[in-house]
Amino acid sequence: MRPYILAETNWKTIKDQNIDIAVLPWGATEAHNYHLPFATDNIMVDKIAQESAREAWDQGARPIVLPLIPFGVNTGQMDIKLNINLNPSTQLAVLDDIVDVLKRHGINKFLILNGHGGNDFKQIIRELGLKYPKIFICGCNWYQAFKNSDYFEAGGGHADEMETSMMLYLSPEMVLPLNEAGKGRGKKFRIKALNENWAWAERKWSQVTTDTGIGDPSRATAGKGEKCFNEVIKKIGNFIAELSKADVNNMYE
Numbered sequence: 108m109r110p111y112i113l114a115e116t117n118w119k120t121i122k123d124q125n126i127d128i129a130v131l132p133w134g135a136t137e138a139h140n141y142h143l144p145f146a147t148d149n150i151m152v153d154k155i156a157q158e159s160a161r162e163a164w165d166q167g168a169r170p171i172v173l174p175l176i177p178f179g180v181n182t183g184q185m186d187i188k189l190n191i192n193l194n195p196s197t198q199l200a201v202l203d204d205i206v207d208v209l210k211r212h213g214i215n216k217f218l219i220l221n222g223h224g225g226n227d228f229k230q231i232i233r234e235l236g237l238k239y240p241k242i243f244i245c246g247c248n249w250y251q252a253f254k255n256s257d258y259f260e261a262g263g264g265h266a267d268e269m270e271t272s273m274m275l276y277l278s279p280e281m282v283l284p285l286n287e288a289g290k291g292r293g294k295k296f297r298i299k300a301l302n303e304n305w306a307w308a309e310r311k312w313s314q315v316t317t318d319t320g321i322g323d324p325s326r327a328t329a330g331k332g333e334k335c336f337n338e339v340i341k342k343i344g345n346f347i348a349e350l351s352k353a354d355v356n357n358m359y360e
């Protein structure tokens with residue numbers, strides 16, 4: 108029983124335990140090329156939340172990891188069988204209820220740890236901040252906590268070399284042999300600006316890729332995944348430890 112994982116701990120332990128910060132891992136349920144499970148984003152973000160919290164706990168921080176939310180925003184993928192979509196407005200409603208609980212129990216720091224590219228919590232955090240001004244709410248996309256090219260040869264972003272390597276390290280029993288994976292070839296927009304970072308439109312996933320992957324997974328290894336995972340949990344663990352110690356009324360220097 109890890110005391111920093113709410114799903115594992117118990118009322119006897121939790122009722123007198125100091126808690127500085129709540130961490131909510133948020134994933135998605137969606138196809139990941141032919142070779143990775145639908146829960147890929149959930150498995151990765153949950154393990155990263157748990158191990159980052161352990162890292163922070165070992166540094167004296169007192170985080171609590173809440174149970175993962177397994178459904179994310181998949182509005183552009185509704186024609187892909189059993190990709191489950193949760194609209195952003197539903198996410199706001201869920202978060203509002205969770206923050207209300209934190210407020211009632213005097214937990215005034217909250218980290219949403221995101222593991223899915225379609226989730227974007229920035230605007231929701233702004234709106235919740237107006238409603239709960241005494242609670243410091245922040246977000247983190249774990250996949251942006253490192254430089255992809257430091258560990259992997261091919262990029263892509265979905266069921267790619269990075270995600271496949273992570274899964275080969277964290278849950279190899281759930282990964283099909285790589286010769287069964289598609290090439291993960293993703294099409295670009297015809298309009299150039301939409302392929303650059305300054306203009307944006309949602310991609311219709313099934314028109315962009317035939318195997319649901321974007322990024323060539325063929326050079327993925329468990330070793331690459333392990334190295335990357337260890338950097339990510341160190342970095343996010345330190346972040347949680349810093350948040351844990353921080354005074355929410357004195358955040359700037």
Ligand SMILES: [Zn+2]
Binds near residue numbers: 147148265266
């Ligand atoms: Zn993914």
